[in-house]
Amino acid sequence: MNIPKFSVRNSVLVNLIMIIMIAAGLLALIRLPSELMPKIEMNWVFITTIYPGVSPEEIEELITKPIEDAIENVDKVDFISSGSSEGQSFVGVKF
Numbered sequence: 001m002n003i004p005k006f007s008v009r010n011s012v013l014v015n016l017i018m019i020i021m022i023a024a025g026l027l028a029l030i031r032l033p034s035e036l037m038p039k040i041e042m043n044w045v046f047i048t049t050i051y052p053g054v055s056p057e058e059i060e061e062l063i064t065k066p067i068e069d070a071i072e073n074v075d076k077v078d079f080i081s082s083g084s085s086e087g088q089s090f091v092g093v094k095f
């Protein structure tokens with residue numbers, strides 16, 4: 001038996017199931033907690049900089065060190081980790 005035939009033959013049952021599903025959805029909508037602007041704490045920030053064709057020493061001198069020096073003065077910084085490789089710089093900051 002397919003669904004349309006079953007629905008036509010048992011219309012009361014199908015309508016009852018639909019009402020129960022709508023009521024359950026409304027109950028879930030009312031009871032689930034939600035916040036318009038929840039407080040989100042970000043503990044880590046990662047900065048990746050790509051500069052193709054530059055040696056790791058130049059990346060460290062030109063990009064990584066200035067980023068570290070700028071971040072050093074920010075309030076509530078607990079830890080700064082950085083790395084330089086050929087063509088890219090990575091700086092991680094923990095708050």
